[in-house]
Amino acid sequence: MIKRILAVFLATAVMAGLLCGCGEATTQSPVASDETTDSSRADQGNEITVGIAQDLDDSLDPNLMTAAGTREVMFNVFEGLVKPNSDGDYVCAVASDYEKSEDGLTYTFTLRDGVVFHNGQSCTAEDVIYSFETCAATSVTSAVVTALSAITDISAQDNVITISLSAPNPDFISYVSSVYIIPKGYTQQATAPVGTGPFRFVSRSVQENFILERNEDYYGEGAKLDKVTYKIYEDNNALFTALNSGALDLVAHLTVDQVNNLSNGYNVLEGTMNLVQALYLNNAVAPFDNELVRKALCYAVDVDSLLSLTAEGHGTKLGSSMYPAFGKYFDPALAEAYPYDVEKAKELLKEAGYEDGFSFTITVPSNYQPHVDTAVVLVEQLKAVGIDAQIQQVEWNTWLTEVYGNRNFEATVCGFDASTLNASALLARWVSDNDKNMINYNNPLYDETFAKAQASADEAEQTELYKQCLEILSDTAANVYIQDLADFVAINPRLQGFEFYPLYVIDMSCLYFAD
Amino acid sequence: MKYIVKKTCTLIITLFIVSLLAFLAFQIIPGDPTTDLLGTEATEEAKQALRQELGLDRPVLVRYFDWLSGFVRGDMGESYNYRMPVRDMLADKLPVTALLTLLSFVFTIALSIPLGIWAGSTRSRIMDLSISALDQIVMSVPPFFLGMLACYFLGNVLKLFVPGNFVSYTVSWSQCLGYLILPALAIAIPRIAMTVKMLRSSIQSQLEQDYVRTSRSRGSSRGKILRRHVLKNALIPVISFLAVSAAEIMTGSIIIEQVFTIPGISRLLLASISNRDFPVVQAIVVVMAAWIVIVNFAADLLYQLADPRIRRL
Numbered sequence: 011m012i013k014r015i016l017a018v019f020l021a022t023a024v025m026a027g028l029l030c031g032c033g034e035a036t037t038q039s040p041v042a043s044d045e046t047t048d049s050s051r052a053d054q055g056n057e058i059t060v061g062i063a064q065d066l067d068d069s070l071d072p073n074l075m076t077a078a079g080t081r082e083v084m085f086n087v088f089e090g091l092v093k094p095n096s097d098g099d100y101v102c103a104v105a106s107d108y109e110k111s112e113d114g115l116t117y118t119f120t121l122r123d124g125v126v127f128h129n130g131q132s133c134t135a136e137d138v139i140y141s142f143e144t145c146a147a148t149s150v151t152s153a154v155v156t157a158l159s160a161i162t163d164i165s166a167q168d169n170v171i172t173i174s175l176s177a178p179n180p181d182f183i184s185y186v187s188s189v190y191i192i193p194k195g196y197t198q199q200a201t202a203p204v205g206t207g208p209f210r211f212v213s214r215s216v217q218e219n220f221i222l223e224r225n226e227d228y229y230g231e232g233a234k235l236d237k238v239t240y241k242i243y244e245d246n247n248a249l250f251t252a253l254n255s256g257a258l259d260l261v262a263h264l265t266v267d268q269v270n271n272l273s274n275g276y277n278v279l280e281g282t283m284n285l286v287q288a289l290y291l292n293n294a295v296a297p298f299d300n301e302l303v304r305k306a307l308c309y310a311v312d313v314d315s316l317l318s319l320t321a322e323g324h325g326t327k328l329g330s331s332m333y334p335a336f337g338k339y340f341d342p343a344l345a346e347a348y349p350y351d352v353e354k355a356k357e358l359l360k361e362a363g364y365e366d367g368f369s370f371t372i373t374v375p376s377n378y379q380p381h382v383d384t385a386v387v388l389v390e391q392l393k394a395v396g397i398d399a400q401i402q403q404v405e406w407n408t409w410l411t412e413v414y415g416n417r418n419f420e421a422t423v424c425g426f427d428a429s430t431l432n433a434s435a436l437l438a439r440w441v442s443d444n445d446k447n448m449i450n451y452n453n454p455l456y457d458e459t460f461a462k463a464q465a466s467a468d469e470a471e472q473t474e475l476y477k478q479c480l481e482i483l484s485d486t487a488a489n490v491y492i493q494d495l496a497d498f499v500a501i502n503p504r505l506q507g508f509e510f511y512p513l514y515v516i517d518m519s520c521l522y523f524a525d
Numbered sequence: 526m527k528y529i530v531k532k533t534c535t536l537i538i539t540l541f542i543v544s545l546l547a548f549l550a551f552q553i554i555p556g557d558p559t560t561d562l563l564g565t566e567a568t569e570e571a572k573q574a575l576r577q578e579l580g581l582d583r584p585v586l587v588r589y590f591d592w593l594s595g596f597v598r599g600d601m602g603e604s605y606n607y608r609m610p611v612r613d614m615l616a617d618k619l620p621v622t623a624l625l626t627l628l629s630f631v632f633t634i635a636l637s638i639p640l641g642i643w644a645g646s647t648r649s650r651i652m653d654l655s656i657s658a659l660d661q662i663v664m665s666v667p668p669f670f671l672g673m674l675a676c677y678f679l680g681n682v683l684k685l686f687v688p689g690n691f692v693s694y695t696v697s698w699s700q701c702l703g704y705l706i707l708p709a710l711a712i713a714i715p716r717i718a719m720t721v722k723m724l725r726s727s728i729q730s731q732l733e734q735d736y737v738r739t740s741r742s743r744g745s746s747r748g749k750i751l752r753r754h755v756l757k758n759a760l761i762p763v764i765s766f767l768a769v770s771a772a773e774i775m776t777g778s779i780i781i782e783q784v785f786t787i788p789g790i791s792r793l794l795l796a797s798i799s800n801r802d803f804p805v806v807q808a809i810v811v812v813m814a815a816w817i818v819i820v821n822f823a824a825d826l827l828y829q830l831a832d833p834r835i836r837r838l
Contacts (some may be wrong), residue, residue, distance in 0.1 A: 068562075074562075150565045218788045245689070251676070251687065352589070
């Protein structure tokens, strides 16, 4: 009898457990159901729903967030003293004005009046100094930390902040824009971020959504939309289906196939992803330690046909570690340095002693379909010169540890982007002793040229030196440079003002509904 | 009473072993949470500092027992990625998976028992053959494939629903349930087929028993025999099978949540595995293992309840 009672009790307990599990949340306020009218775009009010393909599974602390997807969203929440605009120039943000001394060693920033944090606190010079100190101490972006380490003194007088450097750095202002201004003493940035941007953080629901609202106290013109809801799909097919059903107002980073299959009257804009996709070769392992072999590979790869196979010809050929959004440094001529030439490739291989070809493995992160697609085409193209390449797909974390961290690979297809808007974000990593020099590129001439560029206080001279760096990478065939991928954005036709940035961000504040 | 104590001990030991294995598995597969958290730009010092902050620099067993002692006290730790308490994340996601499991279970019972009885008692040879053929086919279709078919035909082609457009129960209960019906069916359909097959053969074998012939000869109608005697006996194995199904339905949600983009614990589990977010993985693994052990336990009890002959074993 006891057992019978117990059994019944257990069964009920299990059911009850299930039910209360579900019941807990009923107290939460139900929201109007406009989210569900799937077939008609959610045009209600001045708010939009944006679909994103990855969760913001990061710390939201501006100094600790790393994922490109998180930065892309948080760009709307945080600002530095200056911020980049869509032309890649810097405009004043939290500072209303700044000056650089003749010798490039002193920067003075005037704090804008009436800047208020999202938590209602006013922004003071003390907060600015705190932000610089916190960023220098905790930022995960090593380039920013290095740049900030040159600061010998930072001080404030009333609302003027003076920063002194130990050596001039023409890129310094780009690093200033990476120092997001945050309120001093606020400790919950990781889960409830507070900044000064045109949008403020409202809530995040793991793997579901991420909500921003208009910052009413913004000093400038501010956002035109009242609310932006990012809906998380974590699955490209699901994201596309939702988009195609009309439930979303904006989805970026679509592929050509998706654009072709889109049928719901969206406007499609084309930009570039702003990354350097290449077949990165480990210059330290045979046969890629031989420049002739690397050059042979460059000749053996037909980028044009690769682009037409993978993206119907969309995408921009590169030729070196720079993408076209950096108009100042990008040299389209480098993209033509190694025209498709199978005979030449075979000749070079023969000269290098690989007359009968060789085999190697391309390790590709499996979660980036464009890279996988590129690798597949590369394998086919390399067959023509007798090179037998195998594709090994690995999980992203494994890629980070094995390929990027331990440099335990022969070749990989991936894309590098720029974490800050300057050339060294893309070029510093190829200096021989740089700890991010994944491919073990070792060229004293490159090291020297890059060091000169870094030390140069003259902008024109520096640009010239960076261009030389790019030429050296091309001349020595450091990698088989492929493309900057095309980036398609599908947008509600009523939504206007979308701007492509030379960085991996989407500025929601410029969007508005046309009536 | 002794039985309960024994089962509880089994539960605790199972959970202990499962959680330890899950913990050790991460020692074998490559990947380090700090590389994921700090990204490609981080310096080695920053990684070391974070490892220290998260306690990852300590030996694996020390970390395990540290986690265990926290868990026992109800502290599941903090997610490495989201920087929020694991408990809050589970409280948010568990109801979704529980609802999906419950719904799927309800479908399984509500559809399989009537169908099974009908299939078992029908006297038409053709019906019998076609049912068992159909059963065999449906049974061998994996739920994820059914899910994909549903997403494609009902979602993309017929536009009856928007795959991926899950509405949280915090927003609307009815819409949340509405969205979960198809995924629940996708999990349930192969289960239903299995149960029908089982119930059918169970009924048929009972119908051949001597007691049926005896009752018939005493003049009872076929329907009456079925209801009074056969079903009672035939349902015994099915009950425990259904109870075990409850466990398998929960694990079936791992794939179905991916197919239908449902933000339940299974989806969170997979994301956390690739992020190497240990505290979240551990908590979910323990919850799932506990569910399976408890359900099996309940199955045992139900079995004994239904069949007095196997009590006190």
